[in-house]
Amino acid sequence: MILVMFIAFFILLFIGVPIAVSLGLSGIAAILITGADTSLLMVPQKIIGGLNSFTLLAIPLFLLAGNIMAKAKISDKLIDLAALIVGKLPGGLAHVSVGSSAMFGAISGSAPATTAAIGSIMIPNMENRGYNKVYSASVISSAGVLGLIIPPSITMVLYGVTAGVSIGDLFISGIVPGILLAIGLMVLNYFLLKKDKTTVTKSMEMGSSVKVILNSFWALLLPVIIIGGIYSGIFTPTESAAVACLYGIIIGFFVYRTLNFKNLYIALKDTAQSTAMIMILIGSAHIFSAIIASERVPEKVAGVMLSFTDNQVIIMLLLLLLLLIVGTFLENVASIVLVVPTVVGILEHAQIDLVYFGVFMVIALAVGQITPPVGLNLFVASEIAGIRFESMVRQIIPYLVFYIIALIIFIFFPGLLTMLI
Secondary structure, eight states: OHHHHHHHHHHHHHTTOOHHHHHHHHHHHHHHHHTOSOOTTHHHHHHHHHHOOGGGGHHHHHHHHHHHHHHTTHHHHHHHHHHHHHTTSTTHHHHHHHHHHHHHHHHHOOHHHHHHHHHHHHHHHHHHTTOOHHHHHHHHHHHHTHHHHSSSOHHHHHHHHHHTOOHHHHHHHTHHHHHHHHHHHHHHHHHHSTTOOOOSSOOOOHHHHHHHHHHHHHHHHHHHHHHHHHHHTSSOHHHHHHHHHHHHHHIIIIISOOOOHHHHHHHHHHHHHHHHHHHHHHHHHHHHHHHHHHTTHHHHHHHHHHHHOOOHHHHHHHHHHHHHHHHHHSOHHHHHHHHHHHHHHHHHHTTOOHHHHHHHHHHHHHHGGGSTTTOHHHHHHHHHHTOOGGGGHHHHHHHHHHHHHHHHHHHHOTHHHHTTO
């Protein structure tokens, strides 16, 4: 039954059927072709059961919060702040791109959204200052990955629901690795551009610097409210998403005055479309996952891997390889729903902390956003820069190597991912 399901799944993908539809149809095909003792009534039951979760409400709410912030042009304020902090270093615009992406990632929770918001401003600026278009797009793509890692992260919400772990703990655990990765990207850019003395702006006067800090204060306050509220127990992660939406509307309309009803309508429309796609995918994936569970695939995979080794480091290295491959070809929602039910048994047998692995998995899957041939960040950045996707492949390699090395370091020093909980 499993073999039939996977064959049907990959055939459907190969002929261009959307992944959400492929997941559902391959499960149905497995039931019909094998004549398994499973009723087709399981299909709607699993779809509805998979979506019947209050915690999943955080996904559309965080999507809406990110869209509101984008329409309110909050990214402009964050770029000015990043320029003030790191803009005077060699290759200053590259550092500003990373810093701005880290700040916007703490608002949007999405890698493509971060890439689009920061890239639409920074790529033209970098081109005007003499930066190579391909390099500029590569910097923005790699920095956009931080949007998935720095909390709040939509991928972390989905992992928490699927693995049954605290989303608040995942959010808090994502802070340190997010900061470390941002610093690491800046260091990498420094060495790649150390002979380039380009800076974003001339030295600001004290009055201008204070104005930039004050303008960015309200934007930076949002992640503080979200993480602080969750950690203090004032509200749940789902409630924090609703707070983020309300906060974004207030500062967009009344503080920055860059948001209007037309843009709010567009944000609502975009959120509805994205939410529909994600929820269809989650529902269909539950059919797939239910058949995998009924065939005891997780236990069998865990047994095979643990018979080979019980060393946590080796197991994590093998899982890293799996996640890098999966993340290259599948988008994050599908990867989470398909992989997590299979590996939870392995993690529990090997006594690997599920929160630690959740943050690790989010980072590993995020690397898929800049991994050819499917990396979504690469497509977004190349479209903004007006270049061919293929031209970015060589330039993105140093950033891929950087993220993989960072993941290996996190395997040998797991405390870096859980030091705050």
